[in-house]
Amino acid sequence: MDRMRAMDEKIDTSPRNVILVTVDCLRADYVGCYGFHGNISPEIDDLATNGIVFLNAFAHGSNTPLSFPSIITSTLPLSYGGPRFLSKDRISIAEIFKNHGYKTGAIQTNSWLSYQTNYVKGFDEYIELYDLYEDLISRLKFDVNTILNRLGPGNHETEKEILPIFETHFKTLSEGINNSYSKNIDIVNKFNADFAKYKQNPEQYIKNFIAKHRDSKVLTFRHQPQPAKILQSLGLLGIFDELLSVFGAKLSRITRRITNLEKPYADAEDVTKRAIKWIEDHKNEKFFLWIHYMDVHQPYLPGGSYKWPSEMKRYFKLLDLPTYSPYAVDVQRKKIRKNLYAACIRYVDEQIGILKKTLEKLTKETIIVITADHGEELYERGDNNHYSKLYDELIRIPYILSFINAGFSQRKLDALVGHVDIGATLLWLCGINENLGIGRKIL
Numbered sequence: 001m002d003r004m005r006a007m008d009e010k011i012d013t014s015p016r017n018v019i020l021v022t023v024d025c026l027r028a029d030y031v032g033c034y035g036f037h038g039n040i041s042p043e044i045d046d047l048a049t050n051g052i053v054f055l056n057a058f059a060h061g062s063n064t065p066l067s068f069p070s071i072i073t074s075t076l077p078l079s080y081g082g083p084r085f086l087s088k089d090r091i092s093i094a095e096i097f098k099n100h101g102y103k104t105g106a107i108q109t110n111s112w113l114s115y116q117t118n119y120v121k122g123f124d125e126y127i128e129l130y131d132l133y134e135d136l137i138s139r140l141k142f143d144v145n146t147i148l149n150r151l152g153p154g155n156h157e158t159e160k161e162i163l164p165i166f167e168t169h170f171k172t173l174s175e176g177i178n179n180s181y182s183k184n185i186d187i188v189n190k191f192n193a194d195f196a197k198y199k200q201n202p203e204q205y206i207k208n209f210i211a212k213h214r215d216s217k218v219l220t221f222r223h224q225p226q227p228a229k230i231l232q233s234l235g236l237l238g239i240f241d242e243l244l245s246v247f248g249a250k251l252s253r254i255t256r257r258i259t260n261l262e263k264p265y266a267d268a269e270d271v272t273k274r275a276i277k278w279i280e281d282h283k284n285e286k287f288f289l290w291i292h293y294m295d296v297h298q299p300y301l302p303g304g305s306y307k308w309p310s311e312m313k314r315y316f317k318l319l320d321l322p323t324y325s326p327y328a329v330d331v332q333r334k335k336i337r338k339n340l341y342a343a344c345i346r347y348v349d350e351q352i353g354i355l356k357k358t359l360e361k362l363t364k365e366t367i368i369v370i371t372a373d374h375g376e377e378l379y380e381r382g383d384n385n386h387y388s389k390l391y392d393e394l395i396r397i398p399y400i401l402s403f404i405n406a407g408f409s410q411r412k413l414d415a416l417v418g419h420v421d422i423g424a425t426l427l428w429l430c431g432i433n434e435n436l437g438i439g440r441k442i443l
Contacts, residue, residue: 011429011443012406013428013429013430013431014430014431015286015430015431016286016364016365016366016367016429016430017286017287017288017289017362017364017365017366017367018097018102018287018288018289018366018367018368018369018426018429018430019279019288019289019290019291019355019359019366019367019368019369020071020093020288020289020290020291020369020371020422020426021291021292021293021352021355021368021369021370021371022071022290022291022292022293022371022372022373023292023293023296023345023348023370023371023372024064024110024292024293024294024295024296024297024372024373024374025296025297025298025372025373025374025375025376025386026296026345026348026372026375026376026397026398027372027375027376027393027396027397028057028372028375028396028397028398029392029393029396030341030342030345031044031045031345031398032044032045033045033048033053033398033400034053034055034398038342040342040343040345040346040349041345041346041349042349042353043349043350043352043353043356044349044352044370044398044400046353046356047352047356047368047370047400047402048400048402048410049409049410050402050403050404050406050408050409050410051400051401051402051403051408051410051411052400052401052410052411052412052413052443053399053400053410053411053412053413054399054400054401054413054415054417054442055412055413055414056396056414056415056416056417057371057396057397057398057399057417057418058395058396058397058416058417058418058419059372059373059374059375059394059395059396059397059418059419060076060077060395060418060419060420061077061083061374061395062374062375062386062387062388062389062390062394062395063373063374063386063387063388064110064112064113064373064374065077065083065084065112065117066083066374067373067374067419068083068112068113068119068373069083069086069090070418070419070420070437071371071373071419071422071423072086072090072092072093072094072119072290072423073086073090073091073092073093073423073436073437074093074419074420074421074422074423074424074436074437074438074439075090075420075437075438076420076438084117085117085118086117086118086119086121087118088118088121090437091436091437092119092121092122093122093288093423093426093427093436094106094121094122094123094288094290095121095122096122096427096432096434096436097122097288097427097430097432098122098123098124098288100430100432100434101286102285102286102287102288103124103282103285103286103287103288104122104123104124104125104287104288104289105123105124105125105126105127105278105282105287105288105289105290106119106120106123106125106126106127106289106290106291106292107127107129107271107274107275107278107289107290107291107292108126108127108128108129108290108291108292109128109129109130109265109266109271109292109293109294110265110292110294111130113292114128115128115187123290125278127274127278129265129266129270129271129274130265130266133187133190133191140165140166140169141213143165144162144165144209144210144213145213147161147162147165148162148210162206162210163202163206166198166202166205166206166209170194170195170198173191173195174191174195264299265294265295265297266294267295267303268293268294268295268303268304268347268348268351269303269304269351271291271292271293271351272351272352272354272355275289275291275355276354276355276358279358279359279362280358283362283364291355293348293351295344295347295348296341296344296345296348296376298384298385300337300340300341300343300344301340301344302340302343302344302346302347303347304347304350304351334378334379334384337378337384338378341376341378352370355368356368356404359404359405360404360405362404362405364405365403365404365405365406366403366404366405367401367402367403367404367426367429367430368401368402368404369399369400369401369402369422369426370398370399370400370402371397371398371399371400371419371422372397372398373397374386374394374395374397375392375393375394375395375396375397376393376394377389377391377393377394378393380393397419399417399422401425401429413442415442417442420437420438420439420440421439421440421441421442422439423436423437423439424436424437424439424440424441424442425439425440425441425442425443428441428443429443
């Protein structure tokens, strides 16, 4: 569609509320208004009827650390020292909104987007719906258990081998407490309590740690020559084989959760509830709220009424045999994983619909942005993940600007846009005449 014909109706540019919704791993071609025929995104599609659909929107990277600097700061991932830490020299969209009198908030569930990577900058309230300290301890447990298993029981080298692991752990945490963790009171308090016990008696602290966290399931899985039989005897089947390649060092934490099919991140329903409470608390103010959903990410465990799609039990059975090569995945297993991916989208879409209903009750006009940090490869080129490749399934993302309570009719744009253009466009739509990074106003 011709860009200028699509924009022939003047768009009001005045202060209004803004909600940025990012969905991890959401491909554009799995969304109805982008051509998907499975009716798994009716709520997003409904939002699109009152907004602008950018048909050719692309991420600036195929994973979260690479893509999010462009979304939040309109800068390229390799600028300002690289993507792993959000440099103080990158100005975030939250900082600009805050400077213009907006209340700013974030509710997110991804450890790449946390206090320690400095995504907190510019936000009055930054709500992380996961236990970051527990995640750090999980990595320590994994390293300790790996060493214990290698040395075997009763080895006199145990303390010599393990002590440096704890020294590094507490040194890294201490550096973080003095820098990026400093605003996270929960981490600061837990660190201070743990470190005091460790300094008092390191040997006893390590002994207590081992006694508490020795994890035979992880060790059995990683070192038995026939993992399928071991896992089946544990009632876990072969799902850890899939999870190992995806989560690596987080496996020990997932070991505790997967028997109850718990997700390794906060559920979309919890995210939505917190978002609605935040909106209600600030409904009488101008606000900018960023919400990040993780549920479309692996291991594809849909929630709500989609928790047990017909494929779920069959999926676990098909995972019984270990499969380290993606090329060995059979056709049936590929189909099931794609169906679970679609079920996760439907679940997140349902939660976005609940969020939309809350916004429609507000009298103030609100812009809601729907986008993704990147897509997901579903075996098109041999893998099922989001590795460092630059194909459409990984970097073509949905980008929808929906105008709530504004009487806006749908427009579709063919213009080529990227993550860097989101922030500049939002600022312009709110009447803020200020540049952000290298972003362009695409309207």
